[in-house]
Amino acid sequence: MDQTVTNTYNEAKKLYAAHGINVDEVLEKLSQIKISLHCWQGDDVRGFLFKDKELSGGIAVTGSYPGRAGTPDELRKDLEKALSLIPGKHKVNLHAIYADTDEKVDLDELEPKHFQGWVDWAKDQGLGLDFNPTCFSHPKAADGFTLSHSDEEIRRFWITHCKASRKIAEHFGRELGQPCVTNFWVPDGYKDTPVDRLSPRVRLKESLDEIFSEEIDPQYNIDAVESKLFGIGSESYVVGSHEFYMGYGLTRGKAICLDAGHFHPTEVISNKLSSILMFSEQLLLHVSRPVRWDSDHVVTMDDELMDIARELVRGDLLPRTNIGLDFFDGSINHIAAWVIGTRNTIKALLRAMLEPIEELKRIEQEGDYTSRLALVEEFKSYPFGAVWDYYCASQGTPVREQWLAEVKAYEQEVLLKR
Numbered sequence: 001m002d003q004t005v006t007n008t009y010n011e012a013k014k015l016y017a018a019h020g021i022n023v024d025e026v027l028e029k030l031s032q033i034k035i036s037l038h039c040w041q042g043d044d045v046r047g048f049l050f051k052d053k054e055l056s057g058g059i060a061v062t063g064s065y066p067g068r069a070g071t072p073d074e075l076r077k078d079l080e081k082a083l084s085l086i087p088g089k090h091k092v093n094l095h096a097i098y099a100d101t102d103e104k105v106d107l108d109e110l111e112p113k114h115f116q117g118w119v120d121w122a123k124d125q126g127l128g129l130d131f132n133p134t135c136f137s138h139p140k141a142a143d144g145f146t147l148s149h150s151d152e153e154i155r156r157f158w159i160t161h162c163k164a165s166r167k168i169a170e171h172f173g174r175e176l177g178q179p180c181v182t183n184f185w186v187p188d189g190y191k192d193t194p195v196d197r198l199s200p201r202v203r204l205k206e207s208l209d210e211i212f213s214e215e216i217d218p219q220y221n222i223d224a225v226e227s228k229l230f231g232i233g234s235e236s237y238v239v240g241s242h243e244f245y246m247g248y249g250l251t252r253g254k255a256i257c258l259d260a261g262h263f264h265p266t267e268v269i270s271n272k273l274s275s276i277l278m279f280s281e282q283l284l285l286h287v288s289r290p291v292r293w294d295s296d297h298v299v300t301m302d303d304e305l306m307d308i309a310r311e312l313v314r315g316d317l318l319p320r321t322n323i324g325l326d327f328f329d330g331s332i333n334h335i336a337a338w339v340i341g342t343r344n345t346i347k348a349l350l351r352a353m354l355e356p357i358e359e360l361k362r363i364e365q366e367g368d369y370t371s372r373l374a375l376v377e378e379f380k381s382y383p384f385g386a387v388w389d390y391y392c393a394s395q396g397t398p399v400r401e402q403w404l405a406e407v408k409a410y411e412q413e414v415l416l417k418r
């Protein structure tokens with residue numbers, strides 16, 4: 001390892017040790033945290049099942065950066081590249097439209113065998129897999145409704161797809177020896193103010209109850225439900241609102257998924273974690289960055305990301321939180337987007353772990369708010385960067401921006417030749 005990296009790390013360690021922080025222990029803990037990389041960043045949410053279908057469901061990708069993955073093999077190669085530049089062992093989050101098959105199958109016909117290529121690859125790479133039914137970009141979702149549809153036949157199609165998705169997830173969990181988190185998000189909603197807000201919610205509840213009626217061992221599959229405030233075309237009403245899924249998740253023992261872009265622009269998810277985890281066993285995060293709307297920008301190390309990390313660390317909530325990423329930026333190199341967002345998420349967790357939590361809690365308890373503010377602010381410029389560099393090097397991943405040269409080379413050698 002580079003001598004400067006080791007020297008600065010050793011100096012940094014002394015500063016943290018003065019506040020009772022054992023940096024080696026922190027790095028050991030950090031290496032156990034898995035981030036779920038969302039496959040859909042790699043191809044602008046197109047998938048492989050219906051390649052000619054436009055993205056729908058109230059979400060949008062802007063930008064046309066060259067080189068996006070067009071086959072399962074390309075996507076896996078790109079993920080391998082990204083993962084080689086990110087310290088730690090992680091998971092990959094698949095959507096149903098990313099099935100690896102030559103068969104012409106519709107969403108309600110999917111089976112574990114259509115994802116065997118992913119399972120074999122994940123085993124080989126030592127990765128976990130997460131899963132999502134894809135309730136969008138499909139003719140049967142064209143009018144914006146799926147599981148809450150008033151047409152029984154359409155509703156049945158989506159119920160069947162979601163049930164099939166849980167079987168695929170169970171297979172992932174069984175094969176890979178770690179649970180697969182299956183996240184249920186549906187775009188259902190109205191552009192304009194509805195007359196009847198209740199009926200679609202009753203139908204959504206009934207659909208979900210039917211989907212979850214089959215017991216699946218949580219050691220293989222963990223179900224999560226994701227709410228939303230609004231989407232493009234569902235500005236006035238979303239069936240699966242936050243209150244809907246809070247109620248649903250808490251009464252049915254399902255993990256609640258909080259997406260950082262799914263709330264009012266001034267509302268943050270960091271402030272919700274400690275409340276939800278008082279009443280729920282598990283949580284799923286979609287770490288994202290909304291810019292004025294649910295824009296799914298690449299995650300940067302902004303105040304909200306730091307606050308999410310601090311809440312998870314200070315409350316010891318990490319063991320019960322599944323951390324997934326959810327952004328899709330088509331205007332920059334697709335692999336760089338993964339690397340930037342994932343490295344930032346891990347780096348934010350490290351920064352949060354390098355705060356004198358016990359000391360700060362004691363000071364707060366004693367009512368010494370002056371010291372609390374002073375210490376929190378001073379710790380913002382403690383040398384976490386030196387610890388991060390050492391962590392990257394010790395995990396065999398590039399230090400600082402060295403990863404960028406590797407992405408640029410891959411772009412020339414692979415992406416631009418597609």
Ligand SMILES: C[C@H](O)[C@H](O)[C@@H](O)C(=O)CO
Pocket residue numbers: 040045059132185226228259286294326
């Ligand atoms: C593609 C994802 O499932 C999707 O982004 C969903 O999680 C979401 O956040 C929709 O706004």
Ligand SMILES: [Mn+2]
Pocket residue numbers: 226259286326
């Ligand atoms: Mn999301």
